[in-house]
Amino acid sequence: MPRVSARPARRGRWSAFVALVLVAVMADDLGAEYADVVLNKRAEREGMRPVVFPHWFHRIRFRCKVCHSELGFEMRAGANDVTMDEITQGKFCGMCHNDEIAWGVDNCDLCHSGRPGLRSGIYGGHQTLGPGRW
Ligand code: HEC
Ligand code: HEC
Ligand code: HEC
Numbered sequence: 001m002p003r004v005s006a007r008p009a010r011r012g013r014w015s016a017f018v019a020l021v022l023v024a025v026m027a028d029d030l031g032a033e034y035a036d037v038v039l040n041k042r043a044e045r046e047g048m049r050p051v052v053f054p055h056w057f058h059r060i061r062f063r064c065k066v067c068h069s070e071l072g073f074e075m076r077a078g079a080n081d082v083t084m085d086e087i088t089q090g091k092f093c094g095m096c097h098n099d100e101i102a103w104g105v106d107n108c109d110l111c112h113s114g115r116p117g118l119r120s121g122i123y124g125g126h127q128t129l130g131p132g133r134w
Contacts, residue, residue: 035124037077038114050114052123053093071095078120 040050058067067073071092074080080092087094088105096102103110 035122037122038118038120039078039080039082040114040118040120041078041081042083043112044116048108049112049116050118050120051111052114053111077122 035055037053037055038050039053043050068075073092082092086092087097090098093111094105097107097111098104
């Protein structure tokens with residue numbers, strides 16, 4: 001009975017195809033996870049260069065939930081109101097940039113590395129340029 005056994009196989013291939021398309025669509029949606037995010041709500045207004053956050057660089061080192069649930073970063077560019085005081089007190093970026101997990105907050109230029117005039121938002125596609133490249 002070749003027909004009976006062929007059917008599930010075909011259905012299996014079809015659902016594999018559907019799953020692939022879904023993954024592609026979702027990956028496209030999350031494309032920004034590879035890019036760099038500029039944070040400049042107040043940095044430049046307060047005399048510092050915009051902050052460049054290399055998302056991919058961090059994302060390959062930590063699980064999403066470390067930042068997006070435990071540290072409370074919203075998953076939307078520009079959605080977060082982060083102040084330097086909070087960072088110095090060990091919140092947000094300061095949770096890791098404390099001279100223990102990563103270099104500390106005294107390295108102003110490593111974070112405040114964006115070209116003057118850059119607006120908050122996502123820069124680049126499937127690449128990260130790292131500090132000072134935008
Ligand atoms: C080290 C911390 C950190 C890790 C780990 C991290 N993110 Fe993010 N993510 C951020 C920050 C910071 C922003 C920028 C928020 C802002 O601009 O206010 C951001 C922004 C985003 C955005 C918004 C960009 C957009 O399209 O609007 C998405 C989506 C996102 N992250 C998904 C992820 C996913 C998925 C993972 C895991 C694979 C991940 N993030 C891991 C810190 C992190
Ligand atoms: C979950 C921990 C964690 C958080 C949160 C985090 N970082 Fe980092 N970050 C790291 C580690 C670890 C490194 C690598 C340090 C090293 O190479 O010594 C790093 C490196 C960097 C680098 C250098 C990247 C390169 O190419 O060398 C920049 C810039 C940076 N972080 C900015 C930020 C900013 C801005 C924030 C907040 C929006 C932030 N980070 C939040 C852990 C974190
Ligand atoms: C680990 C990354 C990081 C480092 C290191 C860092 N900053 Fe920031 N800083 C930020 C982020 C993120 C913001 C919020 C950016 C925005 O939305 O405008 C910020 C904002 C600021 C602001 C805007 C006003 C305020 O209080 O929020 C000033 C001023 C500032 N930083 C000064 C400094 C100085 C001076 C240093 C060095 C002593 C420094 N920063 C080091 C990430 C960093």
